[in-house]
């Protein structure tokens with residue numbers, strides 16, 4: 001049934017939420033207090049941590065390796081939001097559940113529209129923006145275009161500029177430190193990106209299929225072509241017609257690799273791989289899902305080398 005695939009979040013038992021609401025107003029912070037930052041998703045978390053450096057606490061709402069399109073709202077998350085000075089969010093509804101937490105946490109500093117809320121997507125050229133009516137009742141989880149923009153290393157400069165500006169608004173005295181941290185990160189990313197582009201250069205123009213529509217920015221960055229997506233639309237399971245057409249297309253185009261995001265069950269993708277002779281490559285879509293990939297560079301490094309090995 002299609003409805004089971006829609007983007008969803010569930011609330012923890014009501015009693016737990018009421019308990020949090022009873023804890024009184026969020027505490028005010030003096031200028032001397034450590035800045036408390038909350039990031040919704042792992043990609044934003046690792047970039048925020050790199051910009052914030054030692055002078056701030058950064059917490060992550062979604063767990064490493066957790067599918068952000070399927071979240072359960074827990075009291076511990078509401079508490080983090082309640083205490084936050086700054087909130088870093090995706091901006092394209094990848095983390096729409098954060099609004100539930102912000103409302104439950106009753107922290108005016110991180111309400112939508114507050115200067116302490118960073119929309120990390122500001123200024124990014126968004127791919128796959130839908131035209132016409134977007135019907136979320138059908139389960140589409142990318143209502144404002146593809147939210148997976150940090151998978152293009154070129155977007156790191158824009159995203160971290162948004163983060164640094166937001167942190168500086170909350171802690172102007174640390175603005176220079178944030179910018180210095182950001183520049184150091186950008187240098188390391190630029191150096192790594194040259195290596196990644198060289199490693200994937202032999203495969204430019206290769207068509208790749210994926211389970212979820214996670215990779216448009218990654219494909220563009222490294223010269224791949226989208227060969228199809230197993231889900232009918234983001235968050236919507238494949239219909240038999242869609243699957244048949246995809247398998248036919250993969251055979252005709254001799255597509256060699258299917259990227260499968262590790263937080264989805266892989267049975268269907270494995271079956272398509274068997275039927276088409278393509279290689280099933282299970283990869284994490286965001287940092288931290290695998291040991292040793294807890295920052296931006298190690299995560300991308302893992303994706304690039306897994307793909308280069310699979311295409312060899």
Ligand SMILES: [Zn+2]
Nearest residue numbers: 212213214234
């Ligand atoms: Zn997605």
